[in-house]
């Protein structure tokens with residue numbers, strides 16, 4: 001499974017160009033890191049892939065997952081998982097319910113709780129199953145968030161500055177764990193970061209301006 005971006009050009013509603021002719025491919029198990037100054041269009045690029053582009057923008061070009069064109073598919077059917085710097089766990093659901101929420105609809109009834117609990121056991125947090133997000137630490141929430149993302153069985157992962165709210169020590173630990181989980185999920189991943197330290201050693205990095213630096 002590979003993600004392809006072909007000839008992506010994005011315009012703002014005032015006619016200005018955000019970026020032009022971006023080409024890239026990301027293979028399964030690969031993390032491509034995307035860097036660039038604030039406002040250059042990093043989050044907008046992720047919005048295009050996920051299908052959440054604001055009406056302030058238009059784009060040309062294509063987004064494909066192997067032969068499947070994502071452009072024409074509704075956001076909720078694209079199987080794109082997103083991780084933000086804020087965990088976005090539902091405050092009114094406890095931890096196992098937050099995880100169960102992400103499970104595919106094909107998982108029914110008591111199976112949903114069971115699979116959520118199993119996922120928590122795998123990250124050694126099953127003691128937090130009945131806690132609410134505000135009752136657990138930032139690092140624990142971060143791990144639950146990534147786990148929730150992966151439980152939905154995405155075919156692509158997008159990470160938008162996923163480590164920037166974590167303190168230094170936690171950050172290094174969580175980072176390594178995230179890349180391990182992504183490798184295991186064996187899906188293409190695109191990560192926005194402003195910190196070179198966040199980039200795994202084997203990662204291709206796109207530096208702004210992207211169009212002149214990376215085409216393959």
Ligand code: ADP
Pocket residue numbers: 018036037038039040041042043044045054056
């Ligand atoms: P980055 O993530 O690289 O910091 P963004 O992709 O969020 O940048 O934004 C790209 C540009 O588009 C910025 O100039 C930003 O101000 C503008 N922008 C972002 N979202 C909107 C929106 N909903 N409406 C209008 N302009 C936007």
Ligand code: MG
Pocket residue numbers: 042043044160
């Ligand atoms: Mg951004």
